[in-house]
Every structure is written in C-alpha cells, then in structure tokens.
Amino acid sequence: MTEVDSSTLDPSTGSPTPIEEFEVASLKNPDYVRKFDRVIDDLQDVYSHKIRPLEKAYNFEHFSNSAPLGNDDIAAKPMVLLIGQYSTGKTTFINSLLKKSYPSSHIGVEPTTDRFVAVMDNPTERIIPGNAAAVSSALPFKGLDKFGQAFLSRFQVSQTPSSVLQNFTIVDTPGILSGDKQRNRGYDYTSVIEWFAERADLVLLLFDSHKLDISNELKSAIHALKGHEEKVRVVLNKSDMVNQQQLMRVYGALMWSLGKVVHTPEVMRVYLVSIWLERPPNAFDDCRSLLDQEKKDLLMDLQQLPINAAIRKVNEIVKRARLARVHALIMAHLREQMPSFYGKAAALKQLSDNLPKEFQLVSKKYRLPMGDFPDVEKFKEALYGMKFEQFGALNEKLLMASDEALGTDLPELLQRLPHHSTFTGTTAKPEIDSEDESLEEEGNQKRGLTRQGTRSRYAPVKPERDMTAIVYNIILFTLVLFFATVVGGGVAVKMGWVDGLGPLVELLRP
Secondary structure, eight states, X not given: OOOOOGGGBOTTTSSBOTTGGGGGXXXXXXXXXXXXXXXXXXXXXXXXXXXXXXXHHTTHHHHHTOOOOOHHHHHSOOEEEEEEBTTSSHHHHHHHHHHHXXXXXXXXXXOOSSOEEEEEEOSSOEEEEHHHHHHOTTSSOGGGGGGOHHHHTTXXXXXXXXXXXXXXXXXXXXXXXXXXXXXXXXXXXXXHHHHHHHHOSEEEEEEETTBOOOOXXXXXXXXXXXXXXXXXXXXXXXXXXXXXXXXXXXXXXXXXXXXXXXXXXSOOOEEEOOOOSSOOTTOOOTTHHHHHHHHHHHHHHHHTHHHHHHHHHHHHHHHHHHHHHHHHHHHHHHHHHSOSSSXXXXXXXXXXXXXXXXXHHHHHHHTOOGGGSOOHHHHHHHHTTOOGGGSOOOXXXXXXXXXXXXXXXXXXXXXHSOOXXXXXXXXXXXXXXXXHHHHHHTTTOOOSSSOOOOOOTTSOOOOXXXXXXXXXXXXXXXXXXXXXXXXXXXXXXXXXXXXXXXXXXXXXXX
16 A cells, blocks of 8 residues: 555544545556456457447548547546636646645646646656647547647647646636637637547536626537536535625525526536635635535545546447447438439438438337437538438448447446446455456457347347339339340340341341
C-alpha cells in the first residue's frame, strides 16, 4: 500500500483527505489495470471488426456528426468536461486540484474566456498547440481537425506532472459571457461541446452563487449534452459567499433555472461547494460542514472515474452500435423506396419531406424503439445532396455482426469487469476467476470474434416478401433475356459471325 504522509491526514478521522486519496486510485492497482487492459483490448476488437464496418457501409459519421473511434479513443483515460459561464471558478477548480495533489507544480491553467484547454499528465511540463494535438497519435483529439483552423487556434493541451491527472484528463471550456457577446466565435461552439461530451466520462456544469442566469450560448451548450444526461453533474461554486438562508434560496433558484433548460424526469445531482486557492476573508462559515462534505462527495466521484471507465466505454460502444444499426436499416429502407431507372431526385425529395412517416415504417417493420431514431431535422439536413449510389442495400452479414456484438460480445465484456464497490483503493484485490486466467494464458488470441451462438434478440426481423414485386422482376428478366438473344443473334447473322445454325439462321436471315 502507498505510504501517506501524516500531514495529509484528516485531523477529525485520521484518514487520508479526499484529494490525497487520488494518489492511491485504482489505476495504480496492478490487478485492476491488468483486467482493465484486457477488456479494452477486446472492446477495440469488437468495435473495429463488428461495428465499424456497419458504420462505414452506411456513412454513419456523416449523419451523426460523430467521427469513427480509433484505438486511441477507446483506450484513452477518463475525461472530465467543465462547462460554465465566466467567473464560475473553473480555472480555480483545476488549479486547486493540481496544487494540492502536486505541491511543487507551479504550472496551472490560466484564466481564459476564448480557449479550450485539455489538462493532462506528463513527466515534463509543456504546451501542445491545437494543430499538433489534432494530428498526434498519442493524444485522443484526432477528430477535432474537422472544426477548422478557427477552432484549432483556440485549443491547446497543457501537460504537467500530477498524480490527479494520472487517472483522468480535464478539459476546460471557454468561459461563457452573458448575452450574445461571444456568439460569433468563428467555429461551431455547440458542435465542439457535443464532440467532447460524447467522449467525456463526466460533465460538470459550474455555476456561481451570484450568477445563476443561463445565457443563450450556455443554453445551447446544455442542449448539446442531450443523450449524455447520465454524465452531467451540477456544481454550485462559491457557496460560502452567501449565508445559510440565502444559500437555500440560491439552490432553489438554480433548480428552477435548470428545469427550464434540462428536460429530464430525474433531478440532477448538485454539489454545493466552495473551491478557492485562497479562501476570502468575507466567506461565511455557517454551512462549512455541509460544504466540506459536498466537496468530499465531488472529489470521490472524480476518484471513482478510473474504476468506472471501462464500464462507461462499453456503454458508449453499445449506444453507438444501436444508433448505427438503426441508421443502417433507415438507409436500406430509403433505398428500397427509390425508383430503379429515373425520377430519383424527385423521389429523394419526397422521402426527405416524409421522413417522420418513413421512420415510423422502419420502426414497425423491424420492431425498433423510436427513441433510437435520429433527429428528423438533422437527418434531413445530412440527406440533402446525397446521391443514389451512396445508399447501401440491406447487408444482413454486417447486421448480424453488429447483432452479435450487442447480444453477446459486449454483455460478456461487462460481466468480466469488476464490481464497482470492489475497488476503492490499493487494498482492493480483484479476484480473477479461472476463465480470466485461461484467457490471459491465451496471449494475443482474439477473444469473442469466433464465438458461435444463437441469433441474438437484436437480430432484425425480415420483412415479408412482396410477391407482386417478385413476379414483376421475373417477367422483366425474361423479357430482357429474350430480346437480348434475338437482337444478339440477328447481329451475329448479319455480320457473318455464325454459320450452320440451320433453321434458326434461315428464320433470322432477311
């Protein structure tokens, strides 16, 4: 077990303080790391062999605005995304963690209102500009180059040695000012937030106890988190700048403001904290025990990120595979509705105008929940300008591979992960069962890719065959074959390419 200096112990309990416990987080547990790495390796194989081919065949990334996942994305450390308006203390929050966990570090994050900053661990302190970070194979930011130079010039990676950052990466977003002062950033701010939210393991929305208004840009950023609500936590910072009675009113006002923007039935977890590098003299102490406990809960949630990282990665791959599967069935259905010879442009326009009805037909035909379908307006916008040749026909081989991943491979990976409560420090010793030991002895053999199992419940239901269409195709094929034979034979006779065909030649000869 890692030795903890007595000066870092909580005087009331004699145990390590929450921040110091970061130094004994689960990623330093060799047994957990071994199991974690095996699961990540298999997850990469399942995605690249069974899910990525389906995405590629039906151009999934064009419609979902989601770049393909590389091995670096899947194996990356957990990511914490901070979003908040200016003066909410995002920079102070990061520097407080870094300085308390690594006292000799003099590198922090500079306050900024116009820059995305990814703070990562590295033995030496350095800053990597956005253009270099977007092409580096060692960093999980390859997909950011699609947002253009205007964004990359306002993005950087700050690396510094830190025991905290050994367990996760922190991404600080530009501080949002009230009103429309920053709406013209030169790049799509909301799409960038959506890109990071998709890859983040935890999203912290920071609010100031004196600034609870939600500007238009912050509202757009919160809307970009749709589909990732389970990752979002709310932090009410500087809570000791008001007294106990005022804090109750501030909390109620915050929940009322969020209720108008975040449309979820569940109440979001709100942490009442006050994080300062140096505590101001006018701070109130009547809620000090509550704020300290809330801060401890927040830091414990951050500490648990490495433990839950593999579970979240499997969950994200499952979510992506479900969306890609529905997308493939939609594209195959639209292709079936297109004419064979002419009128394709008019038919495509008609299909685009009737997308809600087409989605319902696909849902009924394949028994798919409407919650898995994409946004109609975004799908229609992506459909504009598409060519008929870009629509893939129904490929059951690819669908079966994704079905096997959803029904067998990914659930098995979850079963191989340790329980959440098993790893709360270096004292945790995960028990590796005999199956895991045998898998470890197999070395580099691929696991889960040759499994023979029954058809999973995700397998698509085959639509009933249209007998009229079958008869029509048979008649059409027969007529084409007949005319090709007659015309070909006539040409051959005229050119003198055949001889001695008997009565057939005499019949065709003029």
